[in-house]
Amino acid sequence: MTPQHTLLDYSSKARVQNVMLPQLARLVRVIPMVQDNYLFLFRFEDPHLNETFVYKPGQFVELTIIGTGEAPISISSTPTRKGVLEMCVRRMGRVTNALYNLPENSFVGIRGPYGNGYPVEDMKGHDVLIVAGGLGMAPLRSLLNYILDNRNQFGRLILMYGTKTPDDVLFRDELESLTRRGDLECLLAVEQAYQYPGAHPWRGKIGLVTDLFQYAKNIDVPNTIAAICGPPIFYKFVLEKLLKMNFSKDHILMSLERRMECGVGKCGHCAIGYKYTCIDGPIFTYWDVINMPELIEF
Numbered sequence: 504m505t506p507q508h509t510l511l512d513y514s515s516k517a518r519v520q521n522v523m524l525p526q527l528a529r530l531v532r533v534i535p536m537v538q539d540n541y542l543f544l545f546r547f548e549d550p551h552l553n554e555t556f557v558y559k560p561g562q563f564v565e566l567t568i569i570g571t572g573e574a575p576i577s578i579s580s581t582p583t584r585k586g587v588l589e590m591c592v593r594r595m596g597r598v599t600n601a602l603y604n605l606p607e608n609s610f611v612g613i614r615g616p617y618g619n620g621y622p623v624e625d626m627k628g629h630d631v632l633i634v635a636g637g638l639g640m641a642p643l644r645s646l647l648n649y650i651l652d653n654r655n656q657f658g659r660l661i662l663m664y665g666t667k668t669p670d671d672v673l674f675r676d677e678l679e680s681l682t683r684r685g686d687l688e689c690l691l692a693v694e695q696a697y698q699y700p701g702a703h704p705w706r707g708k709i710g711l712v713t714d715l716f717q718y719a720k721n722i723d724v725p726n727t728i729a730a731i732c733g734p735p736i737f738y739k740f741v742l743e744k745l746l747k748m749n750f751s752k753d754h755i756l757m758s759l760e761r762r763m764e765c766g767v768g769k770c771g772h773c774a775i776g777y778k779y780t781c782i783d784g785p786i787f788t789y790w791d792v793i794n795m796p797e798l799i800e801f
């Protein structure tokens with residue numbers, strides 16, 4: 504079946520031809536956010552590249568830890584704020600452990616950007632509903648800040664973010680400060696808000712991320728694009744909710760991960776049917792997912 508979406512850019516193959524070479528970058532800062540989920544800030548050694556490195560929210564890079572290997576990582580910063588690339592990385596295995604052991608000022612390699620990214624130009628003029636679970640906030644933070652930096656080009660903006668406990672909330676200070684802004688609805692939920700002496704009190708809701716829908720009244724579904732990212736169980740319940748609300752399948756954008764090697768459609772590691780998730784994704788519409796159920800296991 505041919506996917507019937509119109510939102511996503513499938514011409515990214517052409518754009519990635521000249522970005523195979525890793526560029527030298529410096530790890531300028533490490534910000535511990537939650538346990539084993541730190542924010543890493545990088546600057547290219549070439550100052551010109553720092554200013555000219557162009558990417559879209561939702562794209563990823565291949566990050567090389569010299570002497571260890573490379574891993575695909577989403578860019579968490581927004582292209583509207585130049586000079587530093589931010590990546591939120593979960594400590595998983597060989598490459599990410601080596602990153603956690605790097606002292607600040609160490610060199611790394613960065614090649615990219617890869618993937619299609621969010622179709623931000625086509626999203627302009629629409630309302631946007633961002634729904635994130637856990638580490639899913641990493642790629643969506645880029646989209647969120649991109650929209651905030653171009654606020655007058657988008658309609659209503661709603662963010663719903665859920666984690667297990669307050670200690671798992673990524674970008675907590677940043678998101679709590681957004682709850683005070685009048686130009687977006689920033690709704691945060693944790694499943695359990697236990698308190699311990701000295702803990703920063705939780706001011707968000709208690710419940711599942713899907714419970715947050717009750718606080719976002721009168722969503723104009725035909726004019727809204729939903730961008731969602733989280734673990735498989737999150738997709739199951741959030742999709743159920745969106746479909747019940749009559750969201751069109753091509754207005755639901757999902758950021759999906761697969762094992763990847765080259766990142767540029769050459770090695771075939773990420774192929775599903777006729778698609779390479781590294782160049783045709785990582786952003787897919789729900790329509791794509793229906794046509795390629797191997798993309799995600801619920």
Ligand SMILES: Cc1cc2nc3c(=O)[nH]c(=O)nc-3n(C[C@H](O)[C@H](O)[C@H](O)COP(=O)(O)OP(=O)(O)OC[C@H]3O[C@@H](n4cnc5c(N)ncnc54)[C@H](O)[C@@H]3O)c2cc1C
Nearest residue numbers: 574575576577591592593595596597598599641760761762
């Ligand atoms: C497009 C894309 C964007 C990504 N963005 C981020 C990000 O922003 N932050 C982040 O922390 N991680 C991200 N990842 C996942 C990250 O690439 C992997 O966690 C990383 O490759 C692990 O490398 P490692 O050498 O540390 O672990 P390894 O030693 O390779 O593996 C450790 C464990 O993780 C599993 N694993 C490795 N890669 C994946 C994967 N892609 N999917 C599922 N399981 C995997 C392995 O099976 C093993 O159990 C992204 C992946 C993709 C494809």
Ligand code: FES
Nearest residue numbers: 764766768771781
């Ligand atoms: S990672 Fe090599 S083809 Fe996609």
